[in-house]
Amino acid sequence: MSVGQVASELEHEPEPDPAEVEEPEGGRRYTGYLLIIPGLVWLGLFFLVPFYSLVATSLYDPAGTVFSGYEMTWEWSNYTTAITDNWEPLLRSFVYGGLATFFCLLLGYPLAYAIAFKAGRWKNLMLVLVIAPFFTSFLIRTISWQLILADNGFVVETLQWLHILGEDGRLLNTPFAVVTGLTYNFLPFMVLPLYASLERIDHRLIEAASDLYASPIRGFAKVTLPLSMPGVVAGTLLTFIPAAGDFINAELLGRPSDSMIGNVIQGYFGGGNNYPDAAALSLVLMALILVMVIVYVRRAGTEDLV
């Protein structure tokens, strides 16, 4: 189900497709509702209703605290304060998230392609290996990167020896480390949708291109790549959204000056006790991401997303 499809279906409730769903008889007519309602209620209560609370919180008087309680004063200025105070981390979130998504695509596409077309009977094993590293805790993996990128570590010393890094050049606690961590941590979100869409491609189409004297590169550019676009779109979205909202990598691998919007929101909720500004920032982040997703999906013009 694509975002675009969802949006268009919201406007026009589609006619049920009789071929897709059999007409239920008698008592079975309500089975669908019985099955769907418990889960829908859960999502309604704990996903949709909280957004209402978040909007309400974002308009409270910022002078309150959790302990004294908040007053609803329709404080729209919370939004302007939140944005003007934090436009830098907000921008960094989108830049770091975007860079990580780009590198994930760069690393993930060859991997997904190799699994889909070149792995043969090792396909299943390779798929397991793609997910396997991500069964270790996200935080522990990120802490490992601290060690890999450490000042006295192998990577830094090699780069210094090659004079790519200067004498006192470092990797840890730089934006580079943050993007490296984000790229690493969200790679499977790129590889799996890419693989799913490459796997669906009819091999005869690629053979046909080669029969018609297309070179492998031309065949790839004209047949395989366009047919894998749904996977590229799904993968970039599934990578970008969590990467832009993440604060773990920025906290563990960056300096405070590399902080992303997640760090700010987390800080406001945590020690800062500044719930209204945190809520306003969360909603700004969500709105920006939604706008980007809609524009992106429109431009990519793809139908299948999830």
Place this chain on the structure above:
Amino acid sequence: MSTISRPGRWVSDHLILIIGLLVLAYTFVPIAVVVLMSFNAPEARLTYQFDGFTWHNWANPCEPEGMCDAVVVSIEIGLLATLGATILGTLMAFALVRHRFTGRSTTNLVIFLPMATPEIVMGSSLLALFVGTGFSGDLGFWTILIAHIMFCLSFVVVTVKARLAGLDSRLEQAAMDLYANEWQTFWRVTFPLVFPGILGAALLAFSLSFDDFIITNLNAGNEVTFPMFVWGSAQRDIPMQINVIGTAMFLISVLIVLAASLRGRRGARAVA
């Protein structure tokens, strides 16, 4: 006939596989670090580097104060969240693929949205709900569980739905033709065929729940889950035992996934 020569073709064919394998190897580098550090005997408390080999961490996994309690809390929440999300999500997947009801597109949107929402936004909106309704003093195990069922649910629906949609409906028709009633058809044919999908969804839900930090941290009150323990220790000094837990998690999940995929392959052969 190809426009490039055979050796050229061989290189280009294998080049992509080699790049793929290199990327795969790269994803295992931090895992190697985790395994290595689980055998580390640190000399200074604040430097995170390999100083020497020891069995100590594996022999005394629960030595860091509060760590094993946190692991137990995470396992409890993980199991309950998996149970809740798998049941609710499987029912939803069946409704979406097999039944007719109005509001299908809205339902699809509501299922899709949690996957397209950054965790920090979901976490803060839930916190706003709990605080706004006067539950700020009750944040803890149950609020974490509520949150985990919520964010695991969509992933379960998508996974089970994919399996159900890929199911050959002729197998069910065959069962009906052979005079099985609906109930028998469901339990003898449909359910066993969908089961690998449900199992996969449950594994995914457990690992999402066990590993979650951002949403959990906002809604945990005084409860400490394993990722929260790791986060807390990363601010001070990191006990090497977290790497023991990390290595164990890795080994256990790889074993489960391998066993499941072997079983799945045998099952697929039996059906075919």
